[in-house]
Structure formats: structure tokens, C-alpha cells
Amino acid sequence: MLELAILGFLHEEPLHGYDLRRRIAALSGHVKPVAESTLYPAIKRLEQAGLLSRTPQPGAAAAPRHVLSLTDEGRADLFRRLAEPPEQDITNENRWFTVLAFLRHLPDPAAQATVLRRRLAFLETPSSFFHDASGPQRAEDMPDPFRRGVLLIARATTKAELAWLRETLTTLDAAASAG
Template sequence: MTGTTPATPAWKGTPVLPLAILGFLAEEPLHGYQLKDRITGLTGHVKPVSDGALYPAIARLEAKGLIERRTEPGAGAAPRQVLALTPAGRAELARRLREPTPTEITDRNRYFTILAFLHRLEDPAAQAAVLRRRLDFLDAPGAGFFFDEDGKPVKSEDAPTLFRRGMTQIARATAKAEREWLKAAIAELEEGA
């Protein structure tokens, strides 16, 4: 079609904070401080969420019609604001879970955010497809970052320091455990589909 541009997804290529907000609000309406506590619980010390990041993200989601504010009576005299997901927000959450970006598949912290809410995607085949993308990433040959003094790559077990060898050992063990879980989860989802 000439003269038109394809629709751009609302959050393509952005951090996962909007996804975490949508995911937690899909579970139940929350106050801002409750939402912040849940996101902090998900990301922990790795990526703490600040008010300066959370509240502007909430405002952007609200401006796009993905979440709404409701006023509830407060415990004291002041009413409290509650955030809730709109039908458009539920649709955006489903789209984000069905179509994670390459970075959301390859970056462990971003992938774990997808994984935390993947149960919200009701189609087992679609869930399995996301898990298969992560498995494909883990199975792809990776380039190491260990080089000898001539700049030639060396096997990771021959890394020049105890600590880099430790990094490799931990990464391999973690990847092995994740592969085993992914294969079992994909088989279970496909069997149930």
C-alpha cells in the first residue's frame, strides 16, 4: 500500500518496565507503591526501579490507553489512586508476550520478565514458541571473549585466569539446567495443546 506506513508496536525496542507494569496489573489492580514493590521483587538488586522511572512509564501507558487510574477511598481522609489494566492493555501484554524482541530473548534479565508473565499468554503453542526461541538462542554457537597474547581465541577452559574459568563453568552449568527445563516445558506444553 503506497502512502501508508506499517503500524509500529507501542513499545518495540524499549526496556521491559512497561511489560512488568502490564504483567502485574493483569493479576490485579494495584496502587503505585504496590506495583513498585512487585517490580522490585521481580528484578531485585539487579535492576531496581525508581519513582523517576516508574511513574513516567505509568503515565505513558495511561496516555496510550493501556492502563487507567481509579480513585478509592483511602484509610485516612485522602483518596488513593489504583491502577488497572484496560482491554487494550491486556491485548498489548499478550502481543508483547507472543512477540518478544530479540533482546528480550537473549538478555537473561529481560527474558526472565517475559517468563514471569508467560502464563498470561493462554495458547500453549504460543508459549512453547517463545520458549523454543530461547532454546534456539542457547543452542546457537557462541563466541568466547578469551584470547591469547596474539589475539587468537582460546577455549574457555584454557582462559588465562581462575575467575574467567569460573565464569565459564557457571555459565555452562546454568545453560545446561536451563536447556533441560526448556525442553521439558516445551514437551509439556506441546502435549497439552
């Protein structure tokens, strides 16, 4: 997900490594802060793969700073990653939010809708966090107040996301039909 975030933010504008790190931290928040020891090797891998370029720029002090930019190959790779996210990026909420943060960059509304339909199908598949010998329990019947909280929160967020997905798919389908 780190590479997707790097490509996504650089698609928006060229950035210094420090600024890129701040934006990634804001995206992932407290869930998974990004360390320099993780970010800079990822940048180097993407640069070696020809997906981004580094341009030296005079620094305020003596040392030059480097501005990172997306290459045409990097843009194509970003679009591929957005159009064809792996299953874990669809089913894992934190990974899904990273895909969702940059999905607007995918230029084809039909391709965007395809990704959203995968998430919709995942959310529409019945699931339950807690099972016992008799099967899944309803939140209202859960004797443990903390597990009941997990179930109630999951239900509410899923309901909100399903409504948003359906509304957005209607809009994207109309755009795809018009275009």
C-alpha cells in the same frame, strides 16, 4: 521491560502504585531497582495509551489513593508483547526473566512454546565469552580463575535452562495437541 512488568502485574490484579513498585522491585531485585521517577512516567504513558485505568479510592488519611487496572487494550498489548518479544528480550538474561515471569498469561500453549523455542535456539548457538588469537577457550583450560568461574557458571546455568526448556516444550506441545 518496565512496561511489560507493569502490564503483567496488573493482569494478575489491580494494584496501587506503591504495591506495583514493590512487586517490580522484587522481580528485578538488585539488578535494576525501579525508582518512582521511572515508574510513574511509565504508568502515565500506559494510561494515556489506554492500556490501563486509574480509579481513585479513599485513602487511610486524607489523600485518595489510585488503583491501577489493566484495560482490554492493555491485556491485548500484554499478550502481543509476550507472543512477540524483541530479540534482545530473548538474548538478555535479565530481560528474558521478565518475559518468563509473565509468559503463563499468554493463553495459547503453542504461542508460549514459540517464545521458548526462540530462547532454545539462542542457547543452542555456540558462543564463548573469551577469545584469543587461537579461538575460544574451554573453561578447564582458562588460566584466569575468575574467567574460568564465569565460563563454568555460564555452562551450568545454560545446561539447567536447556533441560527446563526441553521439558516445558514437551508439556506445552502436548497441551497444544490436546487443545
